[in-house]
Amino acid sequence: MTDSSPRFRPFETLLDEGRALSLLREAVAGADDGELFLERRRSEALVFDDGRLKTASYDAAEGFGLRAVAGESTxxxxxxxxxxxxxARALSTARLAVRGEDAVLAAPPRATNRRLYSDRDPFxxxxxxxxxxxxxEIDDWLRARDPRVVQVSASIGASMQEVEILRPEGQRLWEARPLTRVNISVIVEQNGRRETGSAGGGGRHGLAPLITRGHWEGVAQEALRVALVNLEAEDAPAGVMDVVLGPGWPGILLHEAIGHGLEGDFNRKKSSAFAGLMGQQIAAKGVTVVDDGTLPDRRGSLSFDDEGTPSQRNVLIEDGTLVGYMQDRQNARLMGVAATGNGRRESYAHAPMPRMTNTIMLGGDTPPAEVLAGMKDGLYAVGFGGGQVDITNGKFVFSCTEAYRVRNGVVGAPVKGATLIGDxxxxxRQIRAVGNDMALDPGMGNCGKAGQWVPVGVGQPTLLIGGLTVGGAGV
Structure with a gap:
């Protein structure tokens, strides 16, 4: 038996491995694939708001998911x-997908002992x-920093997920997945006008680095800076114009507007705007996009996905050409390609599906100052809030939390209320310049799909896109 969990046996006192394997094999007899996924999770969140502890929550859960896959059925x-x-009771439900007894189980994922993050418990x-x-201290520091601060909200979150995957051929994988985060939001007021700024982040590591004064002061200062910028902001212009996206977190637009469309299930079902375009140029030359689940300690990284496939660096778009999709085992098998380590699930109560990990546009060779210098009249967007996208046509709407008007290559006044609209x-195809300053986000992304939420990462360099529609109140 392949075993990548020599130190721990978190579920062995609850379930005999031999009997579990026997029941799993019975469940997948005649199926193409399947596994037993076991999970134990603990999470804690503290929210300090308006000078007092507003919320202190602690949750613990454990359970299993049993899956049998036959063709397109699960x-x-x-x-x-x-x-x-x-x-044993779950077995009959899982077998509802199995119609015959002639299937041959797909080959198991390759084994791995790689660990991309510590198994130290952040608690x-x-x-x-x-x-x-x-x-x-965060609340006191911000209020003392600027008299215009009228409200502070700060939160500390930590979770520890232990997963174990048992596969019918006997492969067994285990790992612990820590996740921590600190978020700070501040409201400032001047002459009756209020504006908000926020910052935060974290990753798959302990809590200690995030709650040191040297770290949280920087986060708090960034939240205050954004709020004060917005306090001076004018109404955003409206119309079709060039837009420069800043490095790092603005990659969330890439994640939503492009990334989902490159997930295997949408392309197998031909519901993606990118379906049937493999090998074709779909982006400007110089544009390369990867989904990389192997980055140490990053929020979206996984040593192996929730089916047991080791994560990897998957090139999706290379120099403008579509070269790959993100795949779980089922969709990869149905499309005749290899699984890419993107089979993810929110918890034991959910079946896996193709999902992004850390989705990144690689840097080019243009200094960011030159990217901005090439803009005659447009918008420089460096912070984003919520957004929506239609996978079938790729149309998106994103709201900016920090943006500036640019005229003749000069960054001018900040603007508020800007939304970016396009597909x-x-x-x-309208990317005209790619900066050499690729950066990752600070570790604050969550992704929703089919009712499931998973942590993700994004990244990109400074980017000039020609002719996006900007929604705003100004001219």
Whole structure:
């Protein structure tokens, strides 16, 4: 048996491995694929708002998901009770997908002992009292920093997920997945006008680096800076214009408008705007996009995905040409390609599907100052809030949280209320300059798909896109 979990056996006291393997093999008899996914998760969140502790929550959950896959059909059953009796009851539900007895199980994923992050429990890094005092210090520091600060909201979050995957050929994988985050939001007021700024981030590591004064002061200062910028902002212009996106977090537009359209299930079903375009040029020359789940300690990274496939660096667009999709095992098999380590699920209660990890546009060779210098009249967007996208046509709408008017290559006054409107396929072709300053986001991304949420990362360099529609109140 291949075993990548020599130190821990988190579920062995609840479920005999031999019996579990026997029931799993019965569940997938005649199927193409399947696995037993076991999970234990603990999470904590503290929110300090307006000078007091507003929320302190702690959650713990465990359970299993049993899956049998036959062709395009999936039988899935899950339970919060990890026991042989519960697994036996789940078997009949999982087998609903199996119609015959002639299928041959797909080859298992290759084994890996790679670890991209520590298995240290972030709950061991600080006591409740230390976390509370840190939040109070953040609040005091911001209020003392500027008299215009009228409200501060700060939060500390940590979770520890232990997963174990048992596959019918006997492969067994285990790992612990820590996740931590600190967020700060500040409201400032001047002459009756209020504006907000926020900053934060984290990753798959302990909590200690995030709650040191040297770290959170920088986060707090950034949140305050954005709020003060917005306090001086004018109404955003409206119309079709060139837009420069800043490095790092603005890659969320890439994630939503393009990334989802490159997930295998949408392309197999031909519901993506990029379906059937493999090998064709879909972006401007010089544009290369990768999804990389192997970056150490990053929020979207996984040592192996939720089916057991090792994560990898997948090139999706190379020099403007579509060269790959992100795949889980089922869609890869149906499309006749290899799985890419993108089979992800929110929890044991969900079946896996193709999902992004860390989706990044690689840098070019143009200094960012030159990218901006080439703009006659447009918008420089460096911060984004919420957005929406239609996968079938790639049309998107994104709101800017920090943006500036640019005229004749000079960055001018900040603007408020700007929204970017377009479609991913067109935006890719209209990229006119790619900066050499590629940066990753600070670790704050979450991605929703079919009701499931997973942590993700994004990144990109400074980017000039010609002819996006900007929604705003100004002229």
């Amino acid at each position: 039988g899935y059953a899950h339970s919060t009770e990890i026991s042989e009796a519960s697994l 061991d890094d600080a006591s409740f009292g230390v976390k509370l005092e840190t939040l109070r 991913g396929a067109t935006a890719l």
